[in-house]
Amino acid sequence: MNRKFSLVALSAALIAVAAPAWAQATKGTVTKVDAAAGKVTLDHAAIPKLDMDAMTMAYPVKDPAMVKDLKPGDKVDFEVDGTGGEYTVTTIRKAK
Ligand SMILES: [Cu+2]
Numbered sequence: 001m002n003r004k005f006s007l008v009a010l011s012a013a014l015i016a017v018a019a020p021a022w023a024q025a026t027k028g029t030v031t032k033v034d035a036a037a038g039k040v041t042l043d044h045a046a047i048p049k050l051d052m053d054a055m056t057m058a059y060p061v062k063d064p065a066m067v068k069d070l071k072p073g074d075k076v077d078f079e080v081d082g083t084g085g086e087y088t089v090t091t092i093r094k095a096k
Pocket of ligand 1 (some may be wrong): 052
């Protein structure tokens with residue numbers, strides 16, 4: 001294997017590993033942040049995996065630090081974990 005090919009293969013492998021983390025991300029807009037309570041209110045698109053329509057709702061976040069740099073109006077990509085009717089935002093980032 002030559003060096004150039006190795007780099008291409010490595011890059012492809014990294015992309016393959018990195019992609020699934022956001023593959024199921026949902027688009028939304030922040031409407032309110034309550035970092036003290038560890039909550040973020042999102043006007044979000046439908047979330048098929050949770051059978052949830054587009055709506056605006058408040059979600060608890062896994063770690064309050066995740067939302068400290070967010071403010072109303074920010075466009076975000078986020079993921080929600082939902083079990084037993086309890087939804088928690090597990091990842092969130094500003095949309096590019
Ligand atoms: Cu919702």
